[in-house]
Amino acid sequence: MHSLIELWESVRGFIATGGNVLYIVAFVLFVMWMLIIERFWFVFREYPIMRDKIIGDWNARADTTSWYAHKIREAWISQASVELNARMNVIKTLVAVCPMVGLLGTVTGMIAVFEVMALVGTGNPRMMASGISMATIPTMAGMVAALSGVFVTSKLEDKVKQAVHLLEDSMPHH
Numbered sequence: 001m002h003s004l005i006e007l008w009e010s011v012r013g014f015i016a017t018g019g020n021v022l023y024i025v026a027f028v029l030f031v032m033w034m035l036i037i038e039r040f041w042f043v044f045r046e047y048p049i050m051r052d053k054i055i056g057d058w059n060a061r062a063d064t065t066s067w068y069a070h071k072i073r074e075a076w077i078s079q080a081s082v083e084l085n086a087r088m089n090v091i092k093t094l095v096a097v098c099p100m101v102g103l104l105g106t107v108t109g110m111i112a113v114f115e116v117m118a119l120v121g122t123g124n125p126r127m128m129a130s131g132i133s134m135a136t137i138p139t140m141a142g143m144v145a146a147l148s149g150v151f152v153t154s155k156l157e158d159k160v161k162q163a164v165h166l167l168e169d170s171m172p173h174h
Helices: 003-016 022-058 065-084 088-120 127-169
Strands: none
Touching: 003 022, 003 127, 022 065, 022 088, 022 127, 065 127, 088 127
16 A cells, blocks of 8 residues: 555656646546557457358358349448447547647746746746756657557557458458
């Protein structure tokens, strides 16, 4: 319990140093990762059930060579592709938003520096230091958040493309 309190205090200190924009970065990061986890859950848990049903329905068809059968196959593959790609654009958007939110922290931190300079001049660097940390820490946090999403999203997109191709290959049409 004591270590959790220490962890919480260090997080609070980090947020106090970086400013309130870090709450926005944390919120965007949380939503992004919840969507990423949901997509991985779908790809590895729910989609295999859907894929097996589609393949079973295709193999149960007597006609797999006519124009109508070809269109049905295309529709099933398209439906699976739509399900697999659901929320991927939202995830990519959140990845792109993370650095922008970090830059918002840069702007607010620089405003704090200019306010200190307007009040006391440039003779007190200690007072300007808090604004400088409010300008740099959110930028760093936004970039780290975006990088974590870029790598995982790239891997997830590869899995989705692979799943669609495997479905197409599992449904031969002669």
